[in-house]
Amino acid sequence: MKKIFLFAVVLLFALTSCKKDNMKDVYTDFVDSVNNCESYELQGEMEIKRNNESDKFQMDVIYKAPNLFKVTYQNLESNSRQVLLKNSDGVYVLCPELNKEFKFESSWPLNSSHIYIINKVIEDLNTDTEREISQTDENYIFKSKINHHIKKDLNNQKVYLDKKTNELSKISYNNGDAEQIILSVNKYKLNQTCTSNEFSLDQIMKQETALIGEGETKKCSQISCDNPFDLEVVTNKDDKITIVSFKGEKNYTIVYQELSDSLLTTSRVYDEFVLLDDSLGFTSTSSLTFYKNNYEFKIVSNTLTLEEMVEVANSIQID
Structure with missing residues (x-):
């Protein structure tokens, strides 16, 4: 009887250790896949909660190693679009509705935590020596501290990978356990083919202004x-x-x-x-x-x- 009990304990310990090792392997593979990729493309919906209200944005991100980034975001209520761009000439914000770009003396996007920049998500995970790795029936979850440059009450992130596919499905920025910013990932592909035109300020502005057309300017009464x-x-x-x-x-x-x-x-x-x-x-x-x-x-x-x-x-x- 003692032998059976001892065998059961050893088996349970072995299974638990395997699960922990598997979670660590999934984490390592996820981190390595981003650090070693030539490019990635991400599409998703970002929700920002403020008190009892929320704003939703369509996010489209393209990255090309080592340091080219383009983030197009669109407010889903007003349909207003802007483009955040880092290319070999610097950091820009493009406002197609104004047909104008603004240049920044900035180290964006790695100067602060950004939920839509997977490189920064990975950096925050790796930097936190107390990061937590867990799982539910549906997801592997990686939790770490973050450094948000505006909302200091956002103190941690959770990164969700689907257990069936090991693919990125969701990221949240949280105040404690309360989700404040949520990025629901619809598409995330590594090593997608992209050319230098993807990061050309002139090309992007032409494409974006063409999408807007000649829309009427809203007249203001108050x-x-x-x-x-x-x-x-x-x-x-x-x-x-x-x-x-x-x-x-x-x-x-x-x-x-x-x-x-x-x-x-x-x-x-x-x-x-x-x-x-x-x-x-x-x-x-x-x-x-x-x-x-x-x-x-x-x-x-x-x-x-x-x-x-x-x-x-x-x-x-x-x-």
Whole structure:
């Protein structure tokens, strides 16, 4: 009887060890496949949760080793499209609706955690010596710390691989166990053929503007925004520029004006960019600039954090 019991214990231990070894093998294979690939293509839907609301984006990512990246994202409600590009000339954001590109003095995309950049997902996994590897009936799950440059409450990521195929199916950025950003992967292919034209600024802009066509510009009757910090509001307006100042414990100013040819032809270099609800925001010292419905908005403050400026930007409504 003792021999049977001992045999059962040994067998259980062996099976458990095999499962752990198998999970580690799957993890190693996944990491190596990205680190050794010549290129990859990813398509999926990204959901960003904010309070009781969420925004959804279609994401299309192309990578070519060693350091070429193109990320096209489209807001699924407004259909607004932007392209994030890193090529041999630098880092750019392309805004086809404005027929304009912006250049950045940035080390994007490896300067911070980005859920849609698999290279960075892998780097965060490998950097965390306390990463966790687990499994459910459907998935292998790899969990690690992340370093999100805006939302510091996003403290970990979970990477899901389908157990039937060992293919990437989902990535989530989480506050504890609460999912805040979710990327549901529809397509993920390694070593796809891609040419230098995929990363040509001129070629991409031609393709994107052709997709937009001659659509009508939305006319604005009223611009409003929340006052999340309950501050005194002072508004000054002339024929071209409106300045709204919020004064109190947290001082900031919103400056906005209708877009003109002179604004669009002005060459500017920004520090970084951030994802807003339906556009991209461009950051420089103590300011956040973004474009919405044929208007340029600029939030200026020495007291707001970048996350707070993003909150203000997302509250601005055009009717």
